Amino acid sequence: MSDVAIELRNVQKSFVKGQPVLKRVSLQINRGEMVALIGASGSGKSTLIRAVSGLLRTDADENGRSGTVQILGTVMQANGRVSRDAKQLRSRVGIVFQQFNLVPRLSVLKNVCFGFLGRVPGWRGTLGRFTRREKQQALLALRRVGIEEQALKRGAALSGGQQQRAAIARSLVQGSEILIADEPIASLDPSSARRVMDILADLNKSDGITVLVSLHQVEYALGYCPRTIALRDGEVVYDGPSDALTPAFLSELYGAESEELFLPGLEPTKAGGHSRPRHEAHGTARPAIRVIGTRSHRLPSEYPDGQAAPAGGN
Ligand SMILES: Nc1ncnc2c1ncn2[C@@H]1O[C@H](COP(=O)(O)OP(=O)(O)O)[C@@H](O)[C@H]1O
Numbered sequence: 001m002s003d004v005a006i007e008l009r010n011v012q013k014s015f016v017k018g019q020p021v022l023k024r025v026s027l028q029i030n031r032g033e034m035v036a037l038i039g040a041s042g043s044g045k046s047t048l049i050r051a052v053s054g055l056l057r058t059d060a061d062e063n064g065r066s067g068t069v070q071i072l073g074t075v076m077q078a079n080g081r082v083s084r085d086a087k088q089l090r091s092r093v094g095i096v097f098q099q100f101n102l103v104p105r106l107s108v109l110k111n112v113c114f115g116f117l118g119r120v121p122g123w124r125g126t127l128g129r130f131t132r133r134e135k136q137q138a139l140l141a142l143r144r145v146g147i148e149e150q151a152l153k154r155g156a157a158l159s160g161g162q163q164q165r166a167a168i169a170r171s172l173v174q175g176s177e178i179l180i181a182d183e184p185i186a187s188l189d190p191s192s193a194r195r196v197m198d199i200l201a202d203l204n205k206s207d208g209i210t211v212l213v214s215l216h217q218v219e220y221a222l223g224y225c226p227r228t229i230a231l232r233d234g235e236v237v238y239d240g241p242s243d244a245l246t247p248a249f250l251s252e253l254y255g256a257e258s259e260e261l262f263l264p265g266l267e268p269t270k271a272g273g274h275s276r277p278r279h280e281a282h283g284t285a286r287p288a289i290r291v292i293g294t295r296s297h298r299l300p301s302e303y304p305d306g307q308a309a310p311a312g313g314n
């Protein structure tokens with residue numbers, strides 16, 4: 001069994017010929033890692049995630065250097081072609097997006113049961129017929145993410161944070177070995193964001209699920225992910241310990257967006273890194289760095305530290 005969960009070699013993607021938005025990206029993520037993907041808007045995070053998930057075909061090779069995406073030791077796509085194994089591979093990868101994760105008019109339970117689709121006969125899935133056992137498993141998954149009591153509500157009735165948690169439950173039911181999340185907390189308030197990140201961290205630690213999560217909010221990358229990969233204009237410009245990211249690098253990385261980059265309480269250390277409060281427990285820490293982009297995030301500082309969110313809440 002390969003120890004490598006995700007491997008990209010020379011992956012290039014252009015939407016307009018001659019203007020690649022991913023430029024010869026190579027990286028390797030091992031099983032069991034929890035890795036943050038950061039970068040300014042438009043740097044290629046979503047494109048990279050879609051390429052990894054096999055949802056987007058990358059460019060065919062022109063220079064004899066084949067662009068390859070491998071998942072769990074098997075080729076997902078190579079040289080502009082999605083592999084025959086892609087469908088089977090995709091069932092081992094759970095994906096959570098920023099929004100639109102649930103079918104709004106269907107129950108949360110049924111939405112989670114869709115995680116079984118790769119395994120049940122097509123007609124049953126199409127008709128949305130799931131067995132009692134499958135529903136019980138879906139309920140267990142909802143309990144795991146703390147929203148069991150929302151099971152019979154319609155997807156649309158859930159808050160943003162609850163919808164993300166339901167999407168994570170769906171990938172649990174799917175049996176995902178890798179969980180890829182594209183800005184899963186970008187539209188959430190801080191306490192919901194922490195809950196979602198806590199769940200991802202728990203699945204990583206307790207179940208050994210490999211997590212790749214793109215984050216606009218750098219503070220969460222620093223707080224939750226030991227390793228960060230940073231993209232700028234489609235290129236990997238940093239890949240290493242999150243600890244070693246410096247404020248100077250981050251403000252350069254975020255370019256124009258860093259006009260709104262707040263770096264309170266960050267003192268450069270002798271090692272050239274920076275000191276920041278170590279998180280003692282997930283979810284209660286007050287991160288030291290905030291990147292506020294053009295989006296309307298509410299900031300952690302608007303909440304008292306460690307404030308408990310309502311049960312089954314956001
Ligand atoms: N479907 C598409 N067609 C054309 N250009 C696209 C498409 N998707 C993304 N892009 C462009 O690719 C670049 C990277 O976008 P994206 O991967 O969405 O960045 P990020 O997720 O980091 O904000 C941007 O310049 C964006 O405009």
Ligand SMILES: [Mg+2]
Nearest residue numbers: 045046047183
């Ligand atoms: Mg994006």
